[in-house]
Amino acid sequence: MSNIINIKKGLDLPVEGAAALRITDARHIATYAMKPTDYVGLVPRLLVAEGDAVAAGDALFCNKEDERIRFTAPVSGHVKAVVRGEKRRLLAVVVEKDESAARPAQLSGDLKEQMLQCGLWTMLRQRPFGCVPNPNVKPKAIVISCFDSAPLAPDYDFALQGREDDLCHGLEALASLTDGTLYACFRPGQRMARSVEQLSKSSKKDIQVRYFNGPHPAGNVGTQIAALCPINKGEVVWTMNPQDVAVLGHLVTTGEYRPEKVIAVAGPQIKNPHYYRIIAGAAVESIAKSQTLNPDYPQMVEAQPMQGSRLISGNILSGTTIAADSFIGGYDSLLSILPEGDYYDFMGWLMPGLQKFSFSRTFWTGFVPKWLHCIYPEMPQCLTPKFDTNTHGAWRPLVVTGSFERVFPFDIYPMQLIKACIIGDIELQENLGIYEVEPEDFALCEFIDTSKTEIQPVIRQALEILRKEAL
Amino acid sequence: MQMNNLRNFFDKIKPTFSEGGKLSWLGSTFEGFESFAFSPNTVTKSGSHVRDGVDLKRTMITVVIALMPALLFGMWNIGYQTSLHAENWPYELGTAASWWYCLLFGFVRMLPMIAVSYIVGLGIEFTFAQIRHHDIYEGFLVTGIIIPMIVPVTTPLWQLALAVAFAVIIGKEVFGGTGMNFLNPALVARAFLFFSYPTHMSGDQVWIAAKMNPFSTDALTGATTMGELSTGINPSASALDMIIGTVPGCTCETSVIAIALGAIMLLVSGIASWRIMLSVFIGGGLMGGLFNIIGANAYMQLPFYYHFIMGGFAFGAVFMATDPVTSAQTNCGKWVYGLLIGAFAVLLRVLNPAYPEGMMLSILLMNCFAPLIDHCVVSRNIKMRQRRAKLNQGKEVQA
Numbered sequence: 020m021s022n023i024i025n026i027k028k029g030l031d032l033p034v035e036g037a038a039a040l041r042i043t044d045a046r047h048i049a050t051y052a053m054k055p056t057d058y059v060g061l062v063p064r065l066l067v068a069e070g071d072a073v074a075a076g077d078a079l080f081c082n083k084e085d086e087r088i089r090f091t092a093p094v095s096g097h098v099k100a101v102v103r104g105e106k107r108r109l110l111a112v113v114v115e116k117d118e119s120a121a122r123p124a125q126l127s128g129d130l131k132e133q134m135l136q137c138g139l140w141t142m143l144r145q146r147p148f149g150c151v152p153n154p155n156v157k158p159k160a161i162v163i164s165c166f167d168s169a170p171l172a173p174d175y176d177f178a179l180q181g182r183e184d185d186l187c188h189g190l191e192a193l194a195s196l197t198d199g200t201l202y203a204c205f206r207p208g209q210r211m212a213r214s215v216e217q218l219s220k221s222s223k224k225d226i227q228v229r230y231f232n233g234p235h236p237a238g239n240v241g242t243q244i245a246a247l248c249p250i251n252k253g254e255v256v257w258t259m260n261p262q263d264v265a266v267l268g269h270l271v272t273t274g275e276y277r278p279e280k281v282i283a284v285a286g287p288q289i290k291n292p293h294y295y296r297i298i299a300g301a302a303v304e305s306i307a308k309s310q311t312l313n314p315d316y317p318q319m320v321e322a323q324p325m326q327g328s329r330l331i332s333g334n335i336l337s338g339t340t341i342a343a344d345s346f347i348g349g350y351d352s353l354l355s356i357l358p359e360g361d362y363y364d365f366m367g368w369l370m371p372g373l374q375k376f377s378f379s380r381t382f383w384t385g386f387v388p389k390w391l392h393c394i395y396p397e398m399p400q401c402l403t404p405k406f407d408t409n410t411h412g413a414w415r416p417l418v419v420t421g422s423f424e425r426v427f428p429f430d431i432y433p434m435q436l437i438k439a440c441i442i443g444d445i446e447l448q449e450n451l452g453i454y455e456v457e458p459e460d461f462a463l464c465e466f467i468d469t470s471k472t473e474i475q476p477v478i479r480q481a482l483e484i485l486r487k488e489a490l
Numbered sequence: 491m492q493m494n495n496l497r498n499f500f501d502k503i504k505p506t507f508s509e510g511g512k513l514s515w516l517g518s519t520f521e522g523f524e525s526f527a528f529s530p531n532t533v534t535k536s537g538s539h540v541r542d543g544v545d546l547k548r549t550m551i552t553v554v555i556a557l558m559p560a561l562l563f564g565m566w567n568i569g570y571q572t573s574l575h576a577e578n579w580p581y582e583l584g585t586a587a588s589w590w591y592c593l594l595f596g597f598v599r600m601l602p603m604i605a606v607s608y609i610v611g612l613g614i615e616f617t618f619a620q621i622r623h624h625d626i627y628e629g630f631l632v633t634g635i636i637i638p639m640i641v642p643v644t645t646p647l648w649q650l651a652l653a654v655a656f657a658v659i660i661g662k663e664v665f666g667g668t669g670m671n672f673l674n675p676a677l678v679a680r681a682f683l684f685f686s687y688p689t690h691m692s693g694d695q696v697w698i699a700a701k702m703n704p705f706s707t708d709a710l711t712g713a714t715t716m717g718e719l720s721t722g723i724n725p726s727a728s729a730l731d732m733i734i735g736t737v738p739g740c741t742c743e744t745s746v747i748a749i750a751l752g753a754i755m756l757l758v759s760g761i762a763s764w765r766i767m768l769s770v771f772i773g774g775g776l777m778g779g780l781f782n783i784i785g786a787n788a789y790m791q792l793p794f795y796y797h798f799i800m801g802g803f804a805f806g807a808v809f810m811a812t813d814p815v816t817s818a819q820t821n822c823g824k825w826v827y828g829l830l831i832g833a834f835a836v837l838l839r840v841l842n843p844a845y846p847e848g849m850m851l852s853i854l855l856m857n858c859f860a861p862l863i864d865h866c867v868v869s870r871n872i873k874m875r876q877r878r879a880k881l882n883q884g885k886e887v888q889a
Contacts, residue, residue, distance in 0.1 A: 032540070170540075251879035335539045357540065360533055363497060367529025368547035375543030380760045381552050382543050408533040412545020413525060413625055416669030419549060420819040421763055434819055435868055450872040458537065465538040469549055470669075475537035 023207060024246050026233030028428040030378055030463050032170040034335065034406050038283035040177050041293040046279070050099060051300040052111040052346040053079050053090050057339075058141065059150040059479075060486055063090070063109050071098045072117075076126075076137040076276040079112040084490075088151055091138030093278045093299045111346065114300075126274060130192055134267070137276040141349070142263035146244060146256045147454040148486040158257040160199040160248045163190065165215070165261045166206045166231075168238030169334035169462075171292075173283035173352050175261050176210045178294065182265045183214040189268030190215065193259065194224035201226045204243045211261075235336075236428065241460040245429045250454050262352055282347060286356030287406055288313045288328070297347065303330060303354055304344050310356065329408055331355040336462035337475060360409025367411065375411065376404035378467040379422065415470040426463040429455060433464055437474055440481035445488075448481055457482070500524050518619040522626035549761055550631040556755035557635055557742075557809065563735055564742025565596030568643050571698045571738050575710040595702050600741060602704040603638035606647050610654045611637075618663045629668030629675075629815075630658065636676040636809060639742035640802060640850075641683060642696040644709045649687055653679040673857045674816045677850050684850065692846060693717070697738035712738040716801045716839060716846040719789050725796075732799040743805040746798070753808040762812035765821060766828040770807035771798060773832025781840055789840050797836050806835070806849035816857045823863040831856045 055063040063080040066089075067073060073096065078089035096117035102110045126133045131154060134140040145152035152158070165175055165186075179186055194201040203219075205212040207230045219226040229247060231237040240258045250256055259267075262280040270276055278299040285292040290311040297306075307330055331338040332348035335355045339348055347354060364370075372382050380386040384404045423433040431452040439447040458475035465474040506513050507520035524530075525547075534541060569592030611634045619626045637654055661678030662671040684691045690707070694717060700708035715725045715737060727737040735745025743749075756762035778794025785791045797803055811817060811831050818827035831852050838848025845851060 034540075249878065251875075251882050254882070329539065331539055337537060338539065340536065340539070355539075361531045363531045364529035365497075366527065368545060369551060372543055377543040379542065379544040379549070380758060381548050384543070385760075386758065406540045408539050409529075410532045410534055410541050411529060411543050412541075412547065413530050413532065415546040415625070415627055416667070418546060418629070418669045418815055419761075420814045420817070421765075421821060421824070422760075424821060430871065430874070432820060432868055432871060435864075450875065451868070452871075452875055462538050466540060467542045467544075469542075469544050469546055471541065471545065473535070473537055 022228065023230045023232060024243075026231055026237040026242060026246075026428045028425055029168075029234035029236055030426045030467070031168070031234045032336075032376065032406070032466070033384075033404055034170040034287055035403065036285050036287040036289050036292050037171050038173065038285045038292045038294050040174070042281060043293065043295050045295040045297045045301065045306060048297065048301045048305060049116050050113055050302045050346075051093050051096075051116065051298065052102075052113045052302070053092070053300055054111045054346060054349065055080065055090070055109050056111075057349040058090075059148060060483060061151070065101065065109060065112070067098045067101075067112065069098050069101055072096070073098060073114060075278075078138070079114070080109065082151070085153065087135050087154055088140060089135065089138055090141055091276075093301075113346075126270075126276070130195060130271065133270065137270065139263070139267055139270060139276065139278075142266070143257050143259050144350070146241070146250055146258065146457065148482050148489075149457050150486065152255065152257055156255055158197050158199065158255045160244075161193055161197050161201045161257045161259075162204065162240055162244050162247060163193070163202065163259055163261060163264060164204045164238055164240040164243055165211060166204070166209060166238045167334075167352070168206075168235040169336055169353075170235070171283065171285040171353065171355055172238070172334060173281070173294065175352075178262060178281035178283075178352065179211060179265055182268075183211055185265040185268035185272070186211065186261060187214055187218045187268065188272050189264035189266070190218060190226060191222055191224060192267055192271045193257075193264065194222070194226050197257070199225070200248070202229055202243070202247050203227070204229045204231055204238075204240075204247075206230065206238075207232055233428075236426075236460060236463060239460060241455070241457050242428050245455055249430075252449060252454055254454075260350060260352060280352060282352050282354055284310065284354045284356070286310075286328075288358055289356055300346050300349065302344070302346050303332075303341065306354065307343055307356070327359050329357045329359050331357060335406070336466060337459040358407040360407030362409065364409070364411075373402050374405045376406065378426070379469070410471050412469075412471055414472065417468075417470045417472060419469040422467055422469070423464040426467060427460075429460065431455060433461065437461070437464070437472075437477060440477045443481070443484070445481075445485065448485070453478075453481060453485065496527060500527065516620065518624065518626055519616055522616065522619070525625070546628045547631075550628040552759050552761055553632045553756065553809075554635055556752035556759075556761075557632075557639065559748040559751040560742045560745060560805065561600070561635070561639060562593075563745040563748040564639060565600050566593045567596065567735055567744055568599050568699055568741060569593060569595030570736060571712065572700065572710065575698050575712050576700065595699075596741075598702050599643055599699050599704050600638060602647060603641075603645070603650055603741075604635060606651050607637045607654050608634045610651045611658050614655060614658045614663065615667075618667060622667075627668035629662070633657070633675045633679075637679045640676065640680050640740050640805065640810075642691060642709075643699045643741050644696050644707045645683065645690055646707050647705065649683060649690060652686075653682045656682045669815055672816055672861065673854060674810055674813050677810060677854050677857075680850055681854060697740075714739050714801060714846070715796075719792065719800075720839075720843045720846040722788065724788070725792075729796065729799060732796075740802060740805075743802045746804050749804045749808050756808065756812070762808070763814070763817070763824050765824040766812045766817055766831075767807055769825045769828025770811050770832040770835075773829035773834075774798060774803060774807075774836050775832070776829075777833040777836040781836070794836075797839065801839075801847050802849045803835060806853055807832070810849075811853050811856075816860060818860040818863045818867075820864050820867040823860070823867045826863050826867075827856055827860055830859070 062083040064083045073092040075095045082088040094116045096115045099115040100113040104110045236242045332341045333351040377385040427433045436451040458478045461474045611630045657675040657679035661675040665671045694713040695709045698710040698712040733746045781790040834852035835848040
């Protein structure tokens with residue numbers, strides 16, 4: 020089997036404003052939060068009260084169904100607030116950093132025990148369902164995607180610069196959690212891949228390196244699992260973000276839980292997008308406020324920071340909208356900032372729309388051939404596609420066929436599966452391969468969809484019903 | 491500036507039509523007009539925060555634009571055919587039929603048909619949208635223009651109105667409206683006319699309008715190539731005439747060149763499936779070729795490519811078979827679907843003298859079978875998945 024896998028179906032959105040390779044240290048941020056809403060299907064049990072002193076790695080809340088799964092404070096300090104929403108639903112536990120209270124967390128037991136204790140376990144995600152895995156189950160494989168192909172995605176080579184050893188140790192530790200293979204997936208030519216290649220040769224464990232070529236979603240772990248070890252009913256595959264693997268590597272070598280990561284802050288109208296080194300769960304307010312926005316960007320009413328912009332924890336295709344005073348999501352390494360598009364567009368369906376990006380070639384941007392971009396890498400501004408949150412049309416029934424297949428690199432019929440999810444036919448969903456997908460795998464389908472159907476929520480809903488039935 | 495005034499006007503009257511307003515029962519209608527003038531200001535809620543520029547309006551208007559060459563040529567050809575066959579063609583305008591007079595003649599004949607089609611069809615669509623409290627869906631934008639393009643020019647307007655109403659209600663709305671129907675509504679309209687008023691839809695006396703008056707159903711004698719063939723006469727038109735389209739036929743289906751222009755537009759924009767388009771021609775060619783080999787009668791001996799340029803084959807392949815709602819939805823299914831349409835169309839033409847034009851019935855037939863084709867294609871995928879699961883279970887047992 021070849022090491023290089025070519026993904027042909029997919030789409031790279033030409034969004035401007037990717038982060039420049041420069042890091043600002045933002046580890047001084049004062050407030051942090053753990054948000055139960057970041058974790059699929061989690062029913063939390065609160066373990067602390069406002070004002071309690073906590074150390075980094077102390078549990079804030081745990082999973083009600085399995086109390087071994089603990090969600091811990093990323094920093095030492097005291098609990099500043101317990102945020103609740105409707106029906107007293109726990110939304111966030113906010114911790115104010117206070118270095119004086121720091122004391123090293125005492126970890127004991129084997130690797131799994133240690134991960135569970137310090138909360139690193141919750142950084143694992145299982146397929147299907149996308150939830151935190153059950154510690155009693157052994158996965159048939161672990162797949163780590165070491166690159167992100169989403170629009171504006173962070174470059175993990177850069178984010179993990181100097182931490183390659185941590186990554187390797189982390190991978191080796193993870194490999195001991197499965198009887199199957201651990202796959203580390205890279206883009207061809209990625210620098211980090213070299214150290215992992217060496218690891219896979221020297222390690223006694225079954226660690227394999229695979230390379231994925233092609234457009235987004237080549238970097239989605241779902242695409243990689245589908246190509247390497249498709250999930251059948253009853254099987255489980257685990258995944259983890261490479262930055263969290265490095266945190267694990269640090270844990271196994273030093274015994275210290277230090278959930279640091281580098282996040283990209285990017286967006287089309289940001290003037291100097293770049294990276295920030297933060298501690299997981301950091302408040303984004305100071306970062307967001309420090310961005311200067313480009314007043315020339317269309318639909319930007321004024322150059323006031325964050326006026327008319329949307330903060331997204333994660334990428335613009337499948338991330339979560341967060342408020343300006345909120346916190347970066349547990350699994351995310353990207354803070355996207357996108358202009359809101361709540362404007363009326365005069366005869367938008369008829370106008371040339373030179374700046375509207377479309378996959379469908381009913382707009383200029385859709386059929387600009389690739390070679391034209393090679394000859395003129397710098398398209399004039401009036402022809403460069405602009406992105407915002409406008410839906411560009413209202414909801415309609417699903418009419419167009421054959422387009423999803425072009426951005427969906429699975430051996431699955433996307434339209435049929437989506438329809439099976441809409442009508443709630445569980446047997447059909449299983450037959451059509453619902454266990455192999457996560458909502459994010461449908462992000463591009465949702466993007467190109469002519470009918471403006473909200474596909475990702477539909478898939479999540481269907482998966483949640485299946486997950487609850489499987490319990 | 492005017493744009494802003496229009497926007498302000500909409501904003502001003504919007505509360506009247508919104509829930510709780512006096513005219514809230516006309517909400518869908520208002521929304522239809524508002525979103526016609528302005529793409530809505532709705533923003534994404536979750537999931538994909540950015541969306542593609544295309545929407546159903548854009549898709550449909552692109553198809554309508556792709557139909558324009560065929561429509562314009564069809565209008566001209568209506569006048570041209572009359573000028574060829576009429577004895578009292580207005581000589582005061584010159585001995586030769588000037589092209590613009592032909593076009594004017596055709597325009598006067600076509601415009602009322604298009605108007606009737608849109609008024610009746612959209613009227614029903616608006617009513618249904620209003621009753622169901624949803625937006626006006628754009629499906630009829632295309633259907634409404636196609637129906638007058640695929641009927642004889644002398645079709646009485648009241649028949650057209652009936653056919654449109656039948657197509658929209660029975661062909662589409664009873665199944666839930668746009669996106670839910672299984673038969674192509676435009677072809678349902680044509681089939682309705684074909685079986686209800688056969689004398690107005692076939693023979694020699696329907697294809698050429700005698701008068702510029704749109705309410706006149708007087709026709710001049712002139713048979714289509716297929717009409718001639720089915721009655722055993724050798725075709726009078728040359729292949730070149732049929733490619734250019736200067737032959738009698740349904741209003742806008744005659745010119746292969748104009749249709750090809752539309753096809754290019756549809757293929758470049760990616761709206762129509764090239765798989766279906768290509769496979770219809772392959773299917774027709776194969777069946778035509780088979781008949782060439784058998785060669786039992788004059789019709790069978792007709793070179794197979796004649797089928798592509800006669801009658802509605804090209805128009806059907808480009809604009810009707812490719813309807814995404816009623817065609818097969820899987821890529822593999824699209825090949826089968828297209829091949830069978832082409833094959834059946836030629837089969838019906840050659841072997842069934844009762845129906846000179848096989849394209850309409852062939853597409854409607856395959857519309858019915860499209861879900862079955864898809865079912866077979868999808869089952870294969872399901873079986874593959876079940877096999878894989880079993881294989882893996884076996885492995886685990888061994889281990």
